[in-house]
Amino acid sequence: MKRWRILAGLITLAAVAGLWVIFSPEPVDGMKEVTVGEEETIAHIFGDGLQFMEQDTEKHEWVAARDVVYSYEVYAGNEHIGEVSITDRTLRNGDELHFSSFENKGDDTHTVTIEYPLSGEMELTSFDDIGSAIEHKHDSTVGVDPTTIPVGYGTLADGSSVWLGQRYTSTVLTKTYESGKTSVVRELDEETNPYEVEDERLRQTLEASGDQLAESWLMRSGDPLFSSIEKATAWAEDMAVDYRWAKKWLTPAGVYQKVPWSIEPGTKMGYGRVIGTLPHQDALSRYEATGERFFESISLNAVTTIEAYRAEKETELWKTEYTSTWVKKAYGIHAPYTDTRHNEKLALFLMNAADGLGIESLQSESVKYADYLVAQADDGNTISFGDDAFLVGDYDGPGKEEVPHASLNHALGESDYLLKAYERTGDEKYLNLAYSIRQAIEMIGTEWIREEGEHEDDVWYQVNEDHTFEGNDYQLLTLVDLYKNQKAWAETEYGVSDVYNTLIESKSSYLERTGLDVEKAVNERISP
Template sequence: MSKKRVTTVLLASLLSIMLVLVGCSSTDANSIAIDQSFADIHNQFWAKDEVTQLVDMGIINGYPDKQFRPTLEVSRGQAANLLSSALQLPDAPYKPIFKDVSSKSSHLKGAMATYEAGIFLGKEDGTFGVGDSLTREQMATVIVRAFDLQDTGEEIQFKDENRISESHRVGVKILAQHGITTGKEDGTFDPKTAVNRATYVVFLHRAMVQTGKIEKGPEIVFNEPATLGKYETVRYEQNFVEVPISGTDKTYLRSNNYLQYAGEKTTSHAHSKDTVYTYNVGGLSPAVVNVTKRLLENGDYFIFTELKNPQRMPIKIDVIQTESNLSKGILREYSRYPIKKDNDDTFGFDLTTYPTGVFEKTTIDGNKAQKMIGKAYRSKELTLTYPNGESSHTRELDDESEAFSGIFLGDTQLSVYSLSSRGFDIVDQWLLVSDELLFSSHQVMDNWMLESATYYKKRNKWYTANGPYNKMATTIEPMPKSGRGYGRNLLLVKEDRTMAMYNETKERYFESLLYNSFANLDIFRGNKTYWETEVTSTYLKGLFGITAPFVDTRFNEQIALFLYNGGKAFGHDDYNLGLKNYADLLVSQKGKGNIIKVNASAYYIQDYFPSKQNVKTHTSMNHLLGGMNILLLAYKEMGDPVYLETAESLLAAIEVDANKWIRPDGDIWYKVSPDHTFVGRDYVHLTLEDLIHSYEMWYEIDPSTTAVFEKLIRSKAGYMDKNGLGYTTKIKAGLDRIGMPELLPTGPEHTDAL
């Protein structure tokens, strides 16, 4: 026996031993049970044994998405590479022999080695034909040459003998003489048909066995793999690019379109870092894929994938991830908690629901980790530009769809996240990945999923690298005819409920959502020290002619508080920066004339400051109290008397107009207009929360000032009680703190204020 044959036999024997050691079990004397390596090579596949053996020997490989694609045609270049690997041909130096093989060609090694060995001789036109499909008759000839098969003298005849090229008839005959081919069932050889990967592997395997280069392995029986979602294999050719997301797991983009790397950009936020990888789709196509990795301060990271397709051509992009060394994986789905949807008069019908679920993995050494999987959202950008050059921005949501599917192959989990564009649209999908448990128990996770189903309109779910999108009120523009208008609502970019849940539970998931919210607010603000809305309210446009962008004082107040509370909870040095910036903005409004004057020392600050429009707007009680509370907090934090002086001017205006603010039915008027008239129906719960907070803030500074707030609290709470409007958790806790629990209105308790 030759030294080369001894080596290959030993390799095959060693392979069989290794398969047993890694967990294979015997099913009978001539077969072994192992885990599938490829999603499309299974127990029903006719060439599973041959493919498995040659793959394990490193002669042929699969694709990054854990598929072998057995029906794909084999090119002459690929066939040459495989043969040089199977025969362990020595490397041959580059020679300018073939027009289509350069010194940098991926087929260089195979083309040069097989040419020097006299296996592939090239084509008459001076090319190797690396991209040409290998036909069955060509395959016969190269295998005969490669393995030096000799004519046995046996007569072989196929029904379609006349279709076999003269130059390949000997090769076909010899291949059949050695039993490497038996032709088709109908007695033909079918010489001109292209050879696919499975057929080529089988013929190559038979030749290697017949010539003693390997021993035929035992029959393979695969353990049945588990699948998640609607996992399907993709049989046709795909293009892959690796995205450098993780140092341990692999992430790829997969598409039937050509994908070209177009660069990357890193941007640092206060408590996270974004790295954006951009890929052009289809070469010169204007379509692009942006993959953003947002690394959070706690080590978790988001992956935001955005497919922008400004053309009619449909495009599908899949994000492929492989995670190895796993013993178990389970998907806990949100859909266990059905949503009861309604058609809201204010917001219309909301198409969105909640994320897909949490995938929990257990590694072979027993460690557990989780990732939250978001759905895919297909939308169109809408922009309305005004004469002053400013504009309003929304999205029309076309559909929300399940993006995730997966398959468990041995100790490897393959995950697929699909983004399907129909043209002239944007498709978004997101993941939150952690090396830890996002939820400390399944009970905590289930409670959050149930809450997300119950309050689906207010719990963020459509995340993007530029912030979350939520259903907008019907009174915004541009609003599509479908009514499916979505946008970045500043009140929901900050995540108050997440903050409350984090303070209550300290769960990692809520911590990571908060870090993400900090980044989104940073991105939304841009270079300014305050936040302007990007959507026009037709309500405000009708009243005052205001269009986007404009400062909404309530939005800025709540964002400043959110960043203040979140920063303190996480121990951030910059926790009071947003507070200072907004307090300074409020102080400056008197000098800019954005006030409603009551007397020489008392005034209200307007609710809205348009960017490029000089108009007077109203002051609502909830905006007024919120701004005053911010000024008092800034005074306590930084001690600047200008904050207290401005707050005292607002308090003086409330004291002068206290009786005017109370409606005849006991409720509070919604707003005071620039002409000093009081109009509008107030929020159900929100203003009482603010009144309680103002009572507490002023009590610390000057208890004598609280009388006006007690008066308004008693009136508002009495109205709510008489009408059975219920209360929020904040109202109940606040009334207890200020010693007025008897004022708690009758009715149900609400998590969110109405």
């Protein structure tokens, strides 16, 4: 009997073992370390207890750069817990940007390490003290933006150099509408320095908890990105002062910046790719003025991110990917929608980049927005003030229930841009549309001017479809737009506008009563 019991026990163990073999997960045939690169090594990727399985390598040819995207599935034991990728962007001047990301889809916190080889020992100029010296005040629209500036600037004995971005850890939030369209924002969890320099290696760590996305970036050149450490530091100081709009959280298809609280999905730490700040006009202007290599490279990268963003969205124009609850409540419009002022800024940057960077093909790209405005006029997304006198609605997109308002600054920006498009192409339809917008502004005339209260002599922000006015205007933006428009119209057969002069005088009078040196302020805002 005892012998039979032993035999039965052995049979049971064998059966259990057999079932374990049948139903246990297959061991992952991955690598504990992978080497990234084609002709030469870009980086090594590894992580404690992690394995990596290579995915298809994607390649993209842009007008100002070439991208190679290396992607890997990440496993902890036999569990698939996420993906890691490095986008190697080679700019047309030979400089490179490396964008890294680790998306953790598991439950536990994991750390992926990316090690970049260096051509020698690197001397790092840290920007920590610069970034922490500026107080980040509460803003009534976006709250507090805690993001600072890049980590620092590294130089090597052979003349090569590296510009190091921070690590940004975030959670992706989405909301899907009945139209099937989706609004997307990032909720920032942390900004931190991910780097350690060890001998001739630059080590970057991407740590993320479950459902978090960790990202970082760096720029490297075989030459000095700045002609001196002092000039690199001066740029970092300018970024620290202008921290709200400085471009620091860079990704292959856009830069993330703090967005208003009035967004869907709602979060007070929301960041998004703002269409009007995908360009980098400041860097382009500085490149044209100084010739510094960094500004050339960051401008080329801005051109590339603009192209990559549109390719990602598969659209002709650049559409805002997060919903403004203010726009949605007023007109029903939700993401992805078109914001005329943001697209105007982007299109003007492409015009300037075509000249400043010598990329002729950007000329045709820069008038896509002009064609859109013509189509908006043809489609009737306008507020009419008589024959051939109308303003284009500020927004257009899914869910629209009525024609949106037209703000004075948007209208002026559109007409100024259209005149530039006409100057470059000679296409009369751009001039005609610009003049229709001007005629509408002139038909409204002095009704733009507020007559009483603390804003007496200021101008209204917007006119609605029923021709009522509302909203407090920007302090300087609209005044600068009026000056730019007058200068542009003076070069045409129509000449300057008497109504524009009246609005300039009234707005200036209002600002002077607030103690502002109007002439100085306007001159500082108008590019030569």
